[in-house]
Amino acid sequence: MKMNAYVAGVGMTPFGRHLDTTLKALAGAAITEALHDAGMQGSDLQAAWMGNAAAGVVLGQEMIRGQLALRALGIGRIPVVNVENACASSSTALHQACAMVSAGYYDVVLACGSEKLFHVDKMRSFAAFFGAVDVEDPAGAMKVIHDMARDAGVSLDTDGAGDKRSIFMDVYAIMAKAHMKKYGSTKEHFAMVTAKNSFHGSMNPRAQFRDEMTVQQVLDARMIVEPLTLPMCSPIGDGAAAVVLVSERKARELGLRNPVKIRASALASGFDDGADGDSVGALAARQAYESAGVGPEDISCIELHDASAPSEIVAYEYLGLCKPGDGWRLLESGATRLGGRQPVNTSGGLLRKGHPVGATGCAQIVELTEQLQGRSGPRQVAGARLAMAHNGGGAIGRDAAATVVTILSREG
């Protein structure tokens, strides 16, 4: 979808373990920072789209999550829409907010994502993740995984570790094994993804993990499910991120310095219905490139959904950064590392910045806005003009349940 909305301000909390902070306080901190960044007050906001994926199961707060966060800041009476699309919840919120601003309904709106996944009762965190597959058909969810393994001709490690990981890591393990078998990627390549993103994350003060890891350290870490070691899996986390969006008219009126424009945002959902060869992720990327009138080669820097290390390599391919099967070659070339041609996940990505699921989509926009405005400090991508965010969520059959691809540009 072609968009015409401008980022007036961004904010986010550090990602991590925030057991003693309420969900609304996390959201409030991100919103306050975004408003400050925009030079605005809460009373300037005309509407808000609030993303969250798991507060019902984790905290018991399934309803009116956004209103509570806004009230805590004294922001009343504006239309609020609570949006859920699993790990793509806040990119979906952003997509809706952008569309409404681009259509001329509002001049100043908020998109926000917040999440608390840590809980003293760990079963709540696990229950939340299971809620991203079909709870009413758990056998069906497992069958899909076994079918995927069978079709790929690879084995699924079912050694009983399942109670210590989310079902998603089984999906990613199968995806990784299939890629290794078909295209020759190796466990070392997956470790290289984590090592690269840990290098990036070491320069991000808001990252959940800030230690830089070597490839060997990643390989030597505890095995979660073959071939994924612990640092190849994104962690659970708590945090929030917020984006203040304004219309073109308002952007002019404000005289924004270094304005960042959202040029396109594509939301693809559902499941692979066999209508074409694309995954939901590939479909969203293709639509976003078309709407923005650019190609993958034009993008300066990218935040993509590295929920697992192999996910990043596979995403290189379906986002069109390289040919199918060439993901590991692109990684080996250094192109996606800071200093390379198209740095990927300069924030540290989900693997190192962290993945409080409902907050991740907006956090990607925070990182890319700062990159496009030249304020990313030691991890700045030199001369960044065009950026892309890719955020996926949920699992239906073999495909993501929702994916949002957003393309942003530095204007002026």
Next chain:
Amino acid sequence: MKMNAYVAGVGMTPFGRHLDTTLKALAGAAITEALHDAGMQGSDLQAAWMGNAAAGVVLGQEMIRGQLALRALGIGRIPVVNVENACASSSTALHQACAMVSAGYYDVVLACGSEKLFHVDKMRSFAAFFGAVDVEDPAGAMKVIHDMARDAGVSLDTDGAGDKRSIFMDVYAIMAKAHMKKYGSTKEHFAMVTAKNSFHGSMNPRAQFRDEMTVQQVLDARMIVEPLTLPMCSPIGDGAAAVVLVSERKARELGLRNPVKIRASALASGFDDGADGDSVGALAARQAYESAGVGPEDISCIELHDASAPSEIVAYEYLGLCKPGDGWRLLESGATRLGGRQPVNTSGGLLRKGHPVGATGCAQIVELTEQLQGRSGPRQVAGARLAMAHNGGGAIGRDAAATVVTILSREG
């Protein structure tokens, strides 16, 4: 917000207790009926907004609820946004869908609401409702209720029945007592609301309760919290409702018979911030009237949020159907009964049709569309040309957390 979208088809399940039916099967039945009503296939849909409020807490399915329902029907790959605004979830979904169609982004979209509140473990149902206030601050939620009682100079019945009812009935009881004290309404008036809506519901094959009750029967029923007897409280329920919306261009292309247009939809959220004297409900109504260019006196029939019997009388007032304090006089006049000047809740309302919360907003549109198209059978409002739906949800402080008012007209 001024809208320009047409209702191409509507569908809903009977409301009631559907313990043996999955959430996605309920949604699927409503969507299938709406598509059939529109003469369309699932493949005609270009996007979907799916409302649900409580599946995370009740069923453990907090994420991708909409995608699962659509997949069960073989509807893949369209953008899906899961929307939550407590009891106003599916009217919020409809609001978003209307705005996107009116802006020209899509020609054919779906708005759907579904809910399962009954569970063999009744604590799950209670937990769901508690999630509509601030779970992180339960003492604050109770303090608001006690403050309301104090400010109104009425007593709150805290006889220990609290474990058998949702916190909302305490709020409604205080509201009722305050209205009685200030404006002279009586318990008999509240019973008259239920009796009227039971008369309407007795003619609605999809209503949860179809027995007609006399005023005396309502008064004699079990007391929940003074002055509310059981039939003065909306029940919990399971069900789904769906609306297929099309653009003006598409409506012309389809040559819709008896087209129903959505002329305005106002979403007001948050809380009473003291900026004006309006409640969130009054604000939404005022905005909807302005956008549609009509006044309350122009409306032929109304579905409003009678979550409790006194709620209907109070809503008469803030929706502008009568002057403040005159709600009981309007009721006594018979104007809001079938055959009267402005029949209210011809479906039976939340009190009798039922209130599967996330489904209620779309179900109101189903009723009003059928009324405007002259296909409501024995409960048909003669000559209905203009209709209004009012759907509220959640509680923050003394106000609804979200309210949507929608105005529809029969065209041609």
